[in-house]
Amino acid sequence: MTGYGLASFEDDTFILSVEVKTLNSKFLDLSIRSPKQFSDKEQEIRNMVSAVLERGKVNVSIDFSRKVGEDLPVGFNVSLFSSYYHKYLEMSNLVGADSKDLFKIALQSPNVMTQVTEKTSAAEEWEVVKKYLNIALINCDGFRRDEGNVLEKKFKENLSVLRSGLASISKEDPIRKERIRLRIRNNFKEWLEENDFDKNRFEQELIYYFEKVDITEEIVRLSTHLDYFEKNLKEGTNQGKKLGFISQEIGREINTIGSKANDANIQKHVIVMKDELEKIKEQGLNII
Structure with a gap:
């Protein structure tokens, strides 16, 4: 954060x-x-x-x-500087060279200036x-903390969108199931009348099929995860990782609903919910 x-x-x-x-x-x-x-x-x-x-x-x-x-930040070895200077001056006089830069040269000679380490506080x-x-x-x-309060408000808005989508899916699900029943009844009515088959086995296959497309459990689990997310959002610190794990479970249920429902109207709500969940995951990285 x-x-x-x-x-x-x-x-x-x-x-x-x-x-x-x-x-x-x-x-x-x-x-x-x-x-x-x-x-x-x-x-x-x-x-x-x-x-x-x-x-x-x-x-x-x-x-x-x-x-x-x-105190100066550097130290000077005055005696060494003097030795350098007079030696350079002697050499300069010996060859008749200009001596105007000898002070600078002597000052820059090795060990004349040393860095002084600052005293301990x-x-x-x-x-x-x-x-x-x-x-x-x-x-x-x-x-x-101020940023966290803003995030909490934003999370509640995201949860509201997810709950709204879940409520819409819950309303669409009975209609979806009825459409599936009518489609199966109309498609197989004539075939069932003209062909001999094991009715018990056929009923078993239908039950198995309806179990595969039923999303009741996913709706219940998703609602539970949303409640648990909001509960942890209101609790104390160190909730970031836990909220991240809950977000993963919410995403898993939304994806399962979308794949099992195989319904255009429900898919519209699933897409909106996925987009909102991504916002939660992105902002969740800011929570400690």
Whole structure:
């Protein structure tokens, strides 16, 4: 389920911004971008995220910068620089070369400048980061819940269309059965009068045929699946996978009704129901 959360803080010493983005995923796939001074806190960040956001592709971005910085991000080996410079100057004077770029050359010489690793975050700074990370996570979760409420409303509309189609099929089914009986009676009436046959065996074959085209059980099961889907829709979290399985069963019953009924009027309703079910399956991927 998509989501977005942002929390920021600023005082006289530093500026903090925490951003959380989520996309659809069956599992928790977490990516963290944070300053080096918080690199030792990655596992704690992961624990905080998993406690609030159970599933999804999650990107956490933490931006932290101090307003006043006395320490330089690089270090200088002054004595080594001096040695380089005077040596280059001596060589320059020896050959009579121009010495105006010696300062730049000496500064860029090996080991004169070194990268300074940022200090580990102070405890009070990390507590502030934790606080606003939690706020961002809660905001993101709230975003997802709002989206979930919209999805629930849409699911109920889809279920209403499916129930309407099922009701229409239930009305069409007795008419379909009567058409089948009349067709068999008219087609075989003359043949039955002119030919000798085993009436018991013929009745058995008719019963078997009517059982093959009967969709009563499928209608009952489909109605049960729709009720069960709506029931789970109203229950707590972690219903995404279960609703996905129920959707598969609903699709199986709709397909069976379409193949067994072999009726043009019922097929019209089946097509509409299949289209509506695809909408449910597509949106179902957004449910945690």
